[in-house]
Amino acid sequence: MAYTNVNNPITIDESVTSWYTQTISRQARSLIPDDFEKLPTFETVKFSHRKSFGPIVDTHWPQDASEMVLTLGTFDAPHLNFKPLVYVYVHGLKTHYIGYFYVNPDSSVYRVQQSSLQHVDIDEPFCDVGDLSVGKQTLCNRVRAMALYYFLAAGYIDEVGDYNHFWLDFKQSCAWIANKGSRPKPHAGVQKQEPDTVLASAATLVPTPDRTDVTHGTIASQKRTGDDEPIPAAAQVNGLTAEISRVKNESMFSQNAYRGIQVQHDELAELHANTLNNANALRDQLGQIQARCAQAERRSKVLEKEVEGLKQRMRRAGEALDISGF
Template sequence: MTYTNVNNPITIDESVTSWYTQTISRQARSLIPDDFEKLPTFETVKFSHRKSFGPIVDTHWPQEASEMVLILGTFDAPHLNFKPLVYVYVHGSKTHYIGYFYVNPDSSICRVQQSSLQHVDIDEPFCDVGDLSVGKQTLCNRVRAMALYYFLAAGYIDEVGDYNHFWLDFKQSCAWIANKGSRPKPHARVQKQEPDTVLASAATSVPGPELTDLTHDTVASKKRTGDDEPKPTAEHPIITISAEARLANSERANAQPRAEIDTQARAVGQLRAQMTVNHQLLAKVNGLTAEISRVKNESMFSQNAYRGIQVQHDELAELHANTLNNENALRDQLGQIQARCAQAERRSKVLEKEVEGLKQRMRRAGEALNISAF
């Protein structure tokens, strides 16, 4: 933000599409040097490499996730019987998105949604970027900006792209962190002193710097002229005429600076009117930028939710297919068993007939034995 003339009002440079460590440091030292000076260095935050979690976690690493992760805090949810560390990772083709996860005791990865960040005991300095009065989405945006800055400062990513409101989130985060997590006092606007001086001159008819010099020269000229003139007495009426002439000359000399003062006063009024309009436009732009960010985040969350539902659908579809396959297999087994039962029933009937024939033969043989005995 810079102060220029009426034809070039105050603007914010939104042309920066990619942010680098040098870009952020240079702009911060120029615009927010005090707040940036109080920002903790990247050595004070804790990074970990994905290899440190073991081979199981490494094989289930999120797609496009950074190899280095940043500790955000401790997950303290009522439905968990343990308190794991929550990590931040960077993803996206231009490393401008972040995600959250923790590791379960079985070494599986559990993603943490933004809505669950309320259960995270966040470490410094991320816990100082704001409070609930600024809104949950604003807090998430500031945590995102600070996390990306520390990844940049530590050298684990090279740039942050397609993040148009990065500077706004980063600047506000620095102000809150510098004030130790309390709402910072608004900075007094630095204005040039020349317009204020001219405006006061126009309102009170007090000579400005140029007019003051001219009046001083006029008074000095009068003093020098008075040294050569006769001292005032009743015998010298010419002194009265000379005083009137000097007064007329003084009025004519003062007329031009007063016109310049009026012109400058009008220019100052136009400048302030233009600045007011510009501030209103900037407020609208910031509001639209925040709204766009909110819509983008909601769209991203919807896409993540859709992907989660799609994964669940695929799992259920696979389970259904397996169930159908098992059902068909069971039907085949049932058919085979029924066929074997029918075959066994037929054999049983054949055996029953054979048993009945054997019984008849035994009776006839017994009768024959009895007859031969007589």
């Protein structure tokens, strides 16, 4: 499989919006490597299982909602006398929607509307995806993109589909987070290589002809001096750095995939154990039924002998009556 680097970027077709951890990592390493490198890993955010909230929440959990939830922040509204944690869950067949909720003291669930997020004291890194200057809806879109990315990176969902502007929201979120919640400055160099119109499949690498990674100024300088020397060592270092970053992210992807396999293994092992327990119970019942059948068969044979004996006695009695002339 061919891998991309700073000299061979990949492009994304927004009309085919199926996003995977590996797809996002490759696109980010190609187009926004500096910002992506500064993005906190999924281990730094807090996930919880729905069962940890108790049986009431577990019983009323939506069927298409993710079992794992992500902590967004603390609900700090003036009309509440307590400050519950607000969680994000994923739902939808394409796992591309998110919802918000907190748990009341009586274990009932309160669904937090998007308009009420202004009352949430949002944790990092979600609090750094923008400010009010970008608009409330844009902020919500960026929180959504980052939450879905972390669910993907942690291996709790397999893909994100039908999210046409995911890359734009994710890219801008990374830029703001890398700049610690302040408006980022325009990027130069590699990060300007992103095309305005994306052309290829979200899951497909697009090869481009081999070329040297030089700027327009470098080309002009070579034309003026007649210098045909190879690429400077600094460009080679950048390429090696990008390759190292790729290897690290590939390793993280493999670890996430393994973690997902472990979760599936544990679930299957539990299902297998339950099946074995049910099978053992059925075998016990079958054994009891077979024993009762055998006992009934033995009793039936005894009764058959008793009936046959009674029939013989009746015949002898009849014969005796005939002989006596009665």
